[in-house]
Each structure stands twice: as structure tokens, then as C-alpha cells.
Amino acid sequence: MNGDLDLEAAEFVLGTLDASERGSFAARLAGDKEAQAAVAAWESRLAGLADDIAPLTPPDHVWARIERALASRGAEPHGFRVIDGGASDATRKLRRSLARWRAATVVSSALAAVLLLFVGYRFVLPTALEETSYVAAVNRGGDQPALLVRVDLKSHRIFVRPVAAETPKGKSLELWYISDGKPPRSMGVIGSAPLSLPIPSGTHADAAAFAVSVEPPGGSPSGVATGPVIYSGQLIKE
Amino acid sequence: MSRGDPLLVTEDVKDEALLFAVARQDRVAFRSLYDVAAPKLFATILRIVRNRAAAEEILQDVFLRIWQNAERFSPEAGPARAWMNTIARNRAIDVLRQRSFVPVSGGDSEPDMYERVAEDRDREADMINNASLRHCLETIEASARDCVLLAYYEGYSREELARRFDRPVNTIKTWLHRSLAVLRDCLDGAA
Incomplete structure (x- = not known):
């Protein structure tokens, strides 16, 4: 050891x-x-x-809130839908890495905190966006989004602003655009600086999502995600 | 592992059964699990974040995570209570390290408690594992041991420990590492 x-x-x-x-x-x-x-x-x-530690009974309204939260989102956590986009090879790969990630969460629930998305938290999103904008708070289930992604259909560009993305030592973080039914598409390696990218052709902002995976330095050599997905978030129309 | 005491074994088995039922999305079992587990988890979280509203919010989040992750619980890895406790502590510390809270009261801690944890060896209901933990804690020098206990129970950061013990952060880090290494060698040797 x-x-x-x-x-x-x-x-x-x-x-x-x-x-x-x-x-x-x-x-x-x-x-x-x-x-x-x-x-x-x-x-x-x-x-x-x-x-x-001596037990302390929590007030009744905590259980009431838990019940409300369960009722409002049904049995399935929303975040997992992000990955289940289609049946292509690349999507399966991304799903496999999600499975690896899930296996790892058995060991530590901090990892569950990283994976579970949108659990009872709302994000403060940029205001005054035009109608043709979509935003995604790409997040790891904590209090602060790791990235803010804005898709502007007018200028045909995607704006990526890292907020608190943490890159593991000796690795790169790679951003993936996942549109319904299509293989995840690499949007490149993200660092600490804001990025502006063209929108991939043939994609729809509706039902699209972003995921961030841990890859070898410089990004996945094969063009498909190989490492665990550590952040993800769905586009919301503004 | 907590298999020494018949009473505790029964409780473990009950908790496991409830968690398995929760994994099948059984809401009645979920409520029962909440009733038996929430008070301990709430106390654990509250001691770490030292803010009631935040602790309630975290407890809610922890139970939603238990609901969603119950299928990943594996009894081979440890008792159900320990699994839930880990979720609660991790969540409380995640939140504590990301936000700055104004603690409701800074004078809430009871220094005597740490003495008690290290010295009270007579409670018969305690697990065998716990007895060796107590014994091993006693082998650590008092201030260094208190660092470990304050961090575990009250979520103290290295900086907060440095202020409390009036020592540089690096000294605290050394204390922590030394205490943890002693604890590991002692516990692993006893096993």
C-alpha cells in the first residue's frame, strides 16, 4: 500500500x-x-x-419534504436519462463508464454525491438570456455547478464557462455533447478558461445534454469517452 | 465488523432487510428506515455543520440518496448503519467545505466528550470493534487524538484545528497523519 x-x-x-x-x-x-x-x-x-453519537429526532417537516420530493420526481432520478440517449457504440461506452462509476459508488457515497444529479437543488442560472438560448448547469450533484453551458442558436455557438470543474492530476476533462439518439460528440478538452465553440451540425438543443469524462491528458485518443463520467447536465430552454 | 453482540446483529439484519426493501422502491419500508436511522444521522450531520436549517436540508438530501442508491448497498462491505452513516458524513462534509456557514453557536462543543470517547471502556453494549478502536485511540497523544475526534465528530478542517490548538496548519497535518498511522497499525494489528 x-x-x-x-x-x-x-x-x-x-x-x-x-x-x-x-x-x-x-x-x-x-x-x-x-x-x-x-x-x-x-x-x-x-x-x-x-x-x-447520541440520536436526535429531526423535526416532522423533514420527512414531509422527503415525501414531497419523491412525489414530484417519481421513482427515477432525472440525471440518469442524460446518458441513455441511443444505442450507438459510443453511447454504450459512455454507459459502461457510468456503470463503472456506479460500481465505485458502493465504496464511497461521496461518489454518489458526484453522480446523482439535480437532487433537490436548483441553480441560479444567468438571467436575461434570449429566447433562442439554452443553458445547462453541468454539475456533480453538489451545490455549485462545475460548468455553465449556454447554447445560442442565433450565433450558432456554444459557450462553456468553467465554474468549479476539478481536473484530476495527470488527466484531462473532456466535454461531450449528447443529443437524443446520437453518439456523444466530443466538444474538446476543458480547462479553466471560458470557451466558445460552434454548434455541431445536425444536432437539436431539445433533449440534449452535456457530460464531462476523465480522459488521458489531451483527451480521449479514440474519440469516444473512455474514463468515468464525473459531471453531467441537461439543457434547459430559457 | 459488528457481529459480536446478538442484539446488534439483529439490528443489522433488520436494517439490511429494510434497505433491500427500499431498493425495491418500497415506501413503507423507507419510512420505517427513516424512523430508525434518521435520529442518529441527523445528530451526526448537525454536529458537523452546526446549523439546524442546513442539517435538516442535508438530512433530506441524504435520505433521497439512500432511496436512490439502496440497490448499491452490499452487506459484505459492512453494516447498513455504517453505509448510511458514510453517506451522511460525506454529504455534511461536502457541504461544509463548499459553503461558509455561520454556526449557530461556536461554544456548542463539549470538550469532555472527547475524553469520554477515549476513556469510557465499560459500556457492555459496545461492539468488539469499538473496544479496540477505544484502546487504539488511547495510544495516541491527547492533542493529536483530539484532532482526529474533532474532525470526525465536528467536521473541523485543518485550519480550524490549527486555530483551536494554536499550531501551524502543517503541524496539524503532521499530527493527523501520525495519529491516523498509529490508529491504522493498532487496529490492523488487533484484527
């Missing part, structure tokens, strides 16, 4: 990593079996501490 990795895993479980270290480690966990095992071992070592 790598000693640094083990102590980072320990601090991840303990909660003492700062926001950016925590985000990077959560992203690393997605595809790193050694890190997953280290986290699982630490969760098990420290689990006994929880027994010392």
Missing part, C-alpha cells in the same frame, strides 16, 4: 481534506481500485466512532 495514498484516503474519510483536495480525490476514486480499497478500509476502521 502506497503510504501517501493511504493517508490521503484516511483524511478523505475523516473529512480534513479541503474542498479542492476532496474534489480531486473523489474524481480519482472513480477509476482507482487501490484508492477505493483504502477508503473502504478507513471507513471500516472509523465506523465505530459513530456509536458514540
Whole structure:
């Protein structure tokens, strides 16, 4: 066992990593079996501490809100639909990486926090957009979107503004445009600077979504997503 | 693993059954699970975020996540309570590290409690695992041990620990790493 990795895993479980270290480690966990095992071992070592916490009954309105949230969105989480676009090879690949990601969430629910989308949170979206604009808050289920994506049909461009996207060490983040029934299309590697891109031809903004996967430096060599999907979000008409 | 005490084993099995039912989208089971698990999770979250409204919001979110992820729970990886506790702690810490809260009261913590955690060895209902955890905690120097416990129970960051113990952040990091390494070697040696 790598000693640094083990102590980072320990601090991840303990909660003492700062926001950016925590985000990077959560992203690393997605595809790193050694890190997953280290986290699982630490969760098990420290689990006994929880027994010392005296229970406190929450107020009734918490359950009422949970019931309302379940009723309003039905049984299926909305975010997963993003990936289930079509039956093409590339989509299957993206789905497989989602499955890998899901498998990893067994180890740590922080990963579930990364994957589950739009759970009870609303985002503050840019105001005063024209009718021909669509926006997506590309998100990892937390409080802050990782990217804001705006599709402007007038100028035929997509504007990508990174807000809090965290790139794992030695990797690149690649943005994918997923239009209904079509293979995910790479929109390129994203960094910390805002981007402006042409809208891919033959795509519809309705029912389109964006996903961000972790790829080798410079992006997926094959043109299809290979790494885990760590952020995703659906376009909303403004 | 918490298989030492018959009473606890029964509880584990009950929780597991409820989680399996929740995975089949059984809402009655979900309510029962909420009734048995929410008080502990709520206390855990509240101690970390130190803000009631935020803790209620996080608890709600945690149960929605439990509802959605129940099918991924695997009893081989540990007891149901530990699985739910991990979701709650991770969520509370995620939120704590991303937002700046104004804690309702900074003087809420009970320093005695940390002593109690380390010293109270007599509770018979405690799990075997827990007894060795207690023993191993005692082998760590007091301030370094309190860092670990404050971080676990109250979500203290390295910076907050540095302020509390009036030490540089790097010293705190060293303390944490040393304590965690001692804890690991002690616990793994006992297993």
C-alpha cells in the first residue's frame, strides 16, 4: 500500500481534506481500485466512532419534504436519462463508464454525491438570456455547478464557462455533447478558461445534454469517452 | 465488523432487510428506515455543520440518496448503519467545505466528550470493534487524538484545528497523519 495514498484516503474519510483536495480525490476514486480499497478500509476502521453519537429526532417537516420530493420526481432520478440517449457504440461506452462509476459508488457515497444529479437543488442560472438560448448547469450533484453551458442558436455557438470543474492530476476533462439518439460528440478538452465553440451540425438543443469524462491528458485518443463520467447536465430552454 | 453482540446483529439484519426493501422502491419500508436511522444521522450531520436549517436540508438530501442508491448497498462491505452513516458524513462534509456557514453557536462543543470517547471502556453494549478502536485511540497523544475526534465528530478542517490548538496548519497535518498511522497499525494489528 502506497503510504501517501493511504493517508490521503484516511483524511478523505475523516473529512480534513479541503474542498479542492476532496474534489480531486473523489474524481480519482472513480477509476482507482487501490484508492477505493483504502477508503473502504478507513471507513471500516472509523465506523465505530459513530456509536458514540447520541440520536436526535429531526423535526416532522423533514420527512414531509422527503415525501414531497419523491412525489414530484417519481421513482427515477432525472440525471440518469442524460446518458441513455441511443444505442450507438459510443453511447454504450459512455454507459459502461457510468456503470463503472456506479460500481465505485458502493465504496464511497461521496461518489454518489458526484453522480446523482439535480437532487433537490436548483441553480441560479444567468438571467436575461434570449429566447433562442439554452443553458445547462453541468454539475456533480453538489451545490455549485462545475460548468455553465449556454447554447445560442442565433450565433450558432456554444459557450462553456468553467465554474468549479476539478481536473484530476495527470488527466484531462473532456466535454461531450449528447443529443437524443446520437453518439456523444466530443466538444474538446476543458480547462479553466471560458470557451466558445460552434454548434455541431445536425444536432437539436431539445433533449440534449452535456457530460464531462476523465480522459488521458489531451483527451480521449479514440474519440469516444473512455474514463468515468464525473459531471453531467441537461439543457434547459430559457 | 459488528457481529459480536446478538442484539446488534439483529439490528443489522433488520436494517439490511429494510434497505433491500427500499431498493425495491418500497415506501413503507423507507419510512420505517427513516424512523430508525434518521435520529442518529441527523445528530451526526448537525454536529458537523452546526446549523439546524442546513442539517435538516442535508438530512433530506441524504435520505433521497439512500432511496436512490439502496440497490448499491452490499452487506459484505459492512453494516447498513455504517453505509448510511458514510453517506451522511460525506454529504455534511461536502457541504461544509463548499459553503461558509455561520454556526449557530461556536461554544456548542463539549470538550469532555472527547475524553469520554477515549476513556469510557465499560459500556457492555459496545461492539468488539469499538473496544479496540477505544484502546487504539488511547495510544495516541491527547492533542493529536483530539484532532482526529474533532474532525470526525465536528467536521473541523485543518485550519480550524490549527486555530483551536494554536499550531501551524502543517503541524496539524503532521499530527493527523501520525495519529491516523498509529490508529491504522493498532487496529490492523488487533484484527
